[in-house]
Amino acid sequence: MSVVLHYFTGTGNSFVQARALAESLKAAGEPGKVVLSPMTALFKGKMEDFSSFDAQGFVFPVYMWGIPLIVRDFAAACNFPQDCYLFAMTTCGGMAAATLPMLDDVLKRSGQSSGKRGLASGFTVDMPGNYTPFYGAWSEDKQQKVFVQAEARLHSIAAIIRERRNHPLERGWALANLFLTGIVYRFSSPKIPLMARKFKVDSNCTGCGVCQRVCPVSNIELKKTPQFRDHCQHCLACLHWCPEQAIQFGSSRGRKRYRHPEIKLQNMEDQHDGKVTEI
Missing domain, CATH: 3.30.70.20 (Alpha-Beta Plaits)
Structure with missing residues (x-):
């Protein structure tokens, strides 16, 4: 039994949470390997073979209330064994909307996962927002409160993954999902x-x-x-x-990074x- 966490990060939120989740899995008694693998391997042309891993997860930020394009392309390109436990964890500074159901749909439509299987579980972890064109970095006190809450969440998430349990995909309100993910993301993401x-x-x-x-x-x-x-x-x-x-x-000039x-x-x-x- 082994776990690979496929991650993508820009400011470090998703990488740090992926690493912390990996450490929590080991602390929870995960018997096999736990590795971090960047989704950038897709662009490097050196996709690793993780077919022997019985659990594979995606850790990434929410962009425009949906999945980053690299996550979409990576998920569509992967081959997953029929009995592989698939899960995902997003990080966001606001609403995740229908990001996880979107990834689930990509996996099912890609045909790369045997039997067109989707996610067995999906989680959203709050992190400090960082879209500097709209606002500057949060105060350090506010950031620290979010980090403490995230650490507590990771322990419960790790327990679910360690036991390979199903867990409903976390999502926002239906109308917000329809507008933010269904309309804003779908019309805006092709321009990224x-x-x-x-x-x-x-x-x-x-x-x-x-x-x-x-x-x-x-x-x-x-x-x-x-x-x-x-x-x-x-x-x-x-x-x-x-x-x-x-x-x-x-409008990023003068705003704290x-x-x-x-x-x-x-x-x-x-x-x-x-x-x-x-x-």
């Missing part, structure tokens, strides 16, 4: 890859290359200053990790490189 064209780089840029190193999908080319390509995921990692706050999007306090630059580089880590 080209949204990088709206990034602005100001004169504070030193050409250090951090933005290029943290971009999960190698969408940034450094030519003295960052040049953005056309397969952006809109994770805003470049904006939040820039040490000079030189990258702007919308956010990174989870436990995320390190090396963690982001490991995701960029598609590195698998055993806990």
Whole structure:
């Protein structure tokens, strides 16, 4: 019995929660391997073979009240054994709406999971919001309260996964789901890859290359200053990790950036490189 957590992160919320969940699983007595595997492997062309793992999960942030495009593409590309226990955990600073049912639908329609199976369980964990074009980072006190609540949740989530139990997919209110996921996401998400064209780089840029190193999908080319390509995921990692706050999007100028306090630059580089880590 082994578990793999496929993760995607921009500011570190989902990575830190994936790692904490992995540690909770080991503490709960998970007998086999527990590994973290970045979904960026899809872009690197080196998808690992996890067919011997009896449980596979997805950990990722909510974008536009739906699933990030990389999560959609990764889930559709994976092959899961017929008896594999599939689960997901989203992180969000607001409403998750129908994000988990959306992933469930992708899995069932992809035909990659034997018998077109979907998620056996799905969870949403609150994390500090970080969409800087709309607002600055939350206060440290507010962030800390959210972290404490998340830690308590992870123990109960780990117990469900450890026992391979079914759990209803957590979701928002029906009308909100219909509008936010069913309409806003479906009409807005196709525009995400080209949204990088709206990034602005100001004169504070030193050409250090951090933005290029943290971009999960190698969408940034450094030519003295960052040049953005056309397969952006809109994770805003470049904006939040820039040490000079030189990258702007919308009304982000002057607003405090956010990174989870436990995320390190090396963690982001490991995701960029598609590195698998055993806990």
